[in-house]
Amino acid sequence: MLLGVDRIATILRNAREKKSLSQRDLSAVSGVPQSHISKIEKGAVDLRLSSLVELARTLDLEVTLVPRSAVPAVQSIVRSTAQASDGKQTRLALKDLHRLEQTITRNSSVLPLTPKELAEVQQQLRLLSHFPLSEPDRKTIQSAYKTLQTHLSDHKNLNALRQAFAHLKDLRNRVAHRPSTVSGPQPVRPAYTLDEDDDDA
Amino acid sequence: MLLGVDRIATILRNAREKKSLSQRDLSAVSGVPQSHISKIEKGAVDLRLSSLVELARTLDLEVTLVPRSAVPAVQSIVRSTAQASDGKQTRLALKDLHRLEQTITRNSSVLPLTPKELAEVQQQLRLLSHFPLSEPDRKTIQSAYKTLQTHLSDHKNLNALRQAFAHLKDLRNRVAHRPSTVSGPQPVRPAYTLDEDDDDA
């Protein structure tokens, strides 16, 4: 297979995984059959340009042709955009974590948790704040916050609350074992700093 | 057809034209049949990724996927790379023109030209120096220079010399009618400045 075609397949798979989508998820969103996505990502088909454009669009990517002489500069732009995005998501996730922990601490007396369970949840949130987090990670944190708010307002749905805490534990386990370019937890901004310098364009 | 696929077709055609290649030329270099190149450039086929990679490679382009959020920055890089390349080619072309005119002026007494013809050639060279010129344009100028050198050394091949001057006239006619983003001859660097700040990486 041509050099370049393999790279495209790798970029597609990485982008899908970065969005925490399975092949079946991507199939549902893009309309391309899961079995075909599997072949595409393995480089087992020489896909059509329109199919590439469609999948790329679903993954917030754009197919383009750049002069060979501009490739290093373009790769640098792409890398720094990814890093900026990662940094931004991590900073936003820190805010989400802070909000969640404050709400838990403020309402600890009325939450259906033993002191041991409470300490464990707080420990998990503190640990999470030391890892780079992604947009899908943030969704898990936000979902737990919403479930907590709902519980605090109607004192119902204990199972949902327990499930939300379980998902947080899952998240902590996943990010702790996530492959990383550096060993151990990465230095991120000090936990729980709050600033408003982020724009969502 | 999907937005994006049309753009790719347009980029391919523009890149081919920028290199002064015909569809037959590109076919010979790339191995893709001319009739198929015609369909591709018209957007009449949904070509395979491997075919796109192959054509792009022949045109010194690389197929890549960039995050949608990075597209404006990437387009800016591509534009400035093209401008730098254009500017560089134009500056190098000025040198070629200068060298050619000096050689003609220095040897005007032994060239088989009437005073009127000589003045016309010099006029054409001066006019050319006011236009943005491309790499293929430079090849025409360099070819004329070589033919002139050959003639000066063996005093033969009058037809080739006349043909070389004719090609220069053709070039002058083409660039004078070339579509441009601004009206009239574009301001380029002052004619015949000589500096050695160009690197060919």
Add this chain to the structure above:
DNA sequence: GGTTATTATCTATAAAAGTAGATCGACACT
């Protein structure tokens, strides 16, 4: 007018993508 070059269009054929599923092995969870 004749010739040449370029791009577009046509025919016929072979190969492969794309589709629609089903199914399998591996893994995780209850």
Add this chain to the structure above:
DNA sequence: AGTGTCGATCTACTTTTATAGATAATAACC
């Protein structure tokens, strides 16, 4: 053990690309 999810592989069929030319329309040149 049973169940669900994931990615990979399989079957069968339809549609399209890619190829190899040939040819036509247009434009430019002599």
